[in-house]
Amino acid sequence: MPWFDWLSLFVRWFHVIAGVAWIGASFYFIWLDNSLESPPEWKKQKGIKGDLWAVHGGGFYEVAKYAYGPEKMPENLHWFKWEAYTTWLSGFALLILVYYLGASAYLIDPSVMPMESGQAIGLGLALVFGGLVLYELACRSPLSQYPVVFACCLAVMICLATYLACHWFSGRGAYIHVGALIGTIMAGNVLFNIMPAQRKMVAAVANKQDINPAWGEGAKLRSVHNNYFTLPLLFIMISNHYPMTYQHEWNWLVLILIIAISAWIRHFFNLRHHGIVKPGILVSGAAAMLALSIWVSWPDASPASLNTQESTKANTEVDDQTVMQLVETHCQSCHSRSPTDDIFKIAPLGVVLDGWEDVERLAPQIVQRAAITKDMPFMNKTNMTEDERNQLAQWYQQRQP
């Protein structure tokens, strides 16, 4: 359906633009807040508690942060809220377009849990909005007085959501739902807390009343959560290009570890903004990422490194004809100049496997996806067996000099 693809393209494009604006503004303000310096006396007398000079794009900028508020409300006050709202709205639209309208192709993997589209969509929505409600309740409970305990509970909730999603949905459907949950919590923090607190502050300044410090503190807790969520969220948004993560048999653990490590790396930058440089965090984060990648992809990192143990029970050679037949039966319904699949009307990512030349040229990719990461055939729609996958692997090995 070309019109559908265009719609998906425009929404995705917009989502990326809005997301860049949101996270960009958020990074900028975190940096700003952490980089403020003590202002000269005359500024202090005006109620300014921190100031900063910057040069950018051919001009000098002077930024001042007030301890409370300006004496008089400025005519134009910039809020930075639509970045968050439009990112969430376009992201949710994309979730519907790709994963809900295409549930049977993208969300449901019968080998994980067979279910109807309606059921899968219901579970997906329950995960995202159920998680949001739990988080909001926790924020309004006494738990919010203990930021560290709160953070631990939040971590447990994210782990649980990840575990459940990976046992309900296809790998990529599961990952995107964890991302949707995190993104929804982040946008919810803006909508339900940060904005109302700011409205109260603005109203207080306009009415020349005192600002209650508690308004800002509640918002601060949620800003900190949003801050640590950014790197994990961005990983999840690009994860569907990397089947070695979401397709792993322990895919839930892979995601939890990546979330934890990337939040840890964010911690380095937060401290650094305050002038505390702890290279140990960055080094241990990088080492943990490296260890994770070795665990995930060792020893079957590439088709060339396939070894014979599992694939050659019978030592019979696999001939080219058998391989061509496997591709015809299991791949061509999608990967062809004229696909017959009910959903994929254009060869996905331009991978066409119509003739023997195609198969020879793309042999490493074919074996990689069908015999190693095993994320092809897509959702195993054409029911490829382990045996058939092993045949591909063996054929590939035979060809190695």
Ligand code: HEC
């Ligand atoms: C039901 C449709 C379908 C079938 C059947 C199918 N694929 Fe795919 N294939 C896809 C989709 C969709 C993608 C794009 C996935 C993505 O967006 O990451 C893809 C991507 C690929 C890629 C990745 C290209 C790249 O550059 O990353 C390879 C290689 C591939 N398929 C090989 C195969 C092989 C080999 C088979 C048969 C064993 C097969 N596919 C069967 C739908 C299918």
